[in-house]
Amino acid sequence: LEFRRVLFRSPLFCVLADRVGRRAAYAWGMGLLLAGSLVAALAPSMPVLLFGRVLQGLSGGAVMPVTIVILGDRYPVARRAAMFGTVSIVWGASTLVGPLVGSALTGWWGWRSVFWVNLLPGVLALWGVWSRLGGGRPPGRAPLSRWRLQTPAPAQERSSPGRCPG
Secondary structure, three states: OHHHHHHHHHHHHHHHHHHHOHHHHHHHHHHHHHHHHHHHHOOOOHHHHHHHHHHHHHHOOOHHHHHHHHHHHHOOHHHHHHHHHHHHHHHHHHHHHHHHHHHHHHHHHOOOHHHHOOHHHHHHHHHHHHHHOOOOOOOOOOOHHHOOOOOOOOHHHHOOOOOOOO
């Protein structure tokens, strides 16, 4: 499952981050996650719940990869490894703590609470990125209207910091 997320959705949002800007790509991904959480929390039936989960799944390839790219843009090389380590610790801890918190929330307030709990932190994260991050494209990147098949970039361009791999 993780392989499919990385294979299909991450490149899409990384291309968006390169073409329309980090802020817009992150906003699309976080917006899908929040919309999916809201739909799932309000779901009156199983098909609506599944639709909300599909929206959340579509956002799965956006949040982490675009966050890593944003960190690569914002921090110098000397501090970048420490920031990537911090993000990895938070994501690792969330895989351990998340199921415990989710089961407690479900026991106390029902299954809908696990979707409601995403909304406030998600809105705060979206607001923080939107208010602190510039909205422009990275320099030298073509706008969406000029997307086309391109030959692979030279090695020094592919390995430049803050660019999505690919």
